[in-house]
Amino acid sequence: DIQMTQSPSSLSASVGDRVTITCRASQSISSYLNWYQQKPGKAPKFLIYAASSLQTGVPSRFSGSGSGTDFTLTISSLQPEDFATYYCQQSYSLFTFGPGTKVDIK
């Protein structure tokens, strides 16, 4: 099975900050990497697929990069509505989620 890790597990940031979250796979998954956002009490929201392709309607301040085993999600200028938990997910072999990164207000 492919295992996913994320770092940091949590971070505190201010509105306007640039935020970067890292995701690592236990083996190469090429670009088969998705990102989701989840707010408390809500279902996850799909953001990015194929490591860097933005879902329609997702703000352009979100971007993804990476391939192989190492990936990043970047929020270029954090907005109030971006405070949430972010999960990466490999789709190379079925699905596996990372443990999540909580982004909260500094």
Add this chain to the structure above:
Amino acid sequence: EVQLVESGGGLVQPGGSLRLSCAASGFTFSDHYMDWVRQAPGKGLEWVGRTRNKANSYTTEYAASLKGRFTISRDDSKNSLDLQMNSLKTEDTAVYYCARVHSSSGYYYMDVWGKGTTVTVSS
């Protein structure tokens, strides 16, 4: 409007069974793979399993950790998805989500999610 609505959650004793359902609307259900995902209280997301579409013989896949206790089925005539859960354990307590699987250029992702239904396993 594309929508998924889960139902069937509730309180069940350890060792018991429960059947969850997911009603789909607003899209061609039969075209899509459908997945279940769960989230234990205060924990992260855990992929539970998948049913593929008719073109892929309705084959199913499950997380290894479930060890055969869960079964996913679908009824394309009713646009519905089910999750039969047997031999439930306290650690199965979670919010259970159904999600539509979409593919683009060979990349799969969950683009539509239901709001979830809560399962509590407790004596």
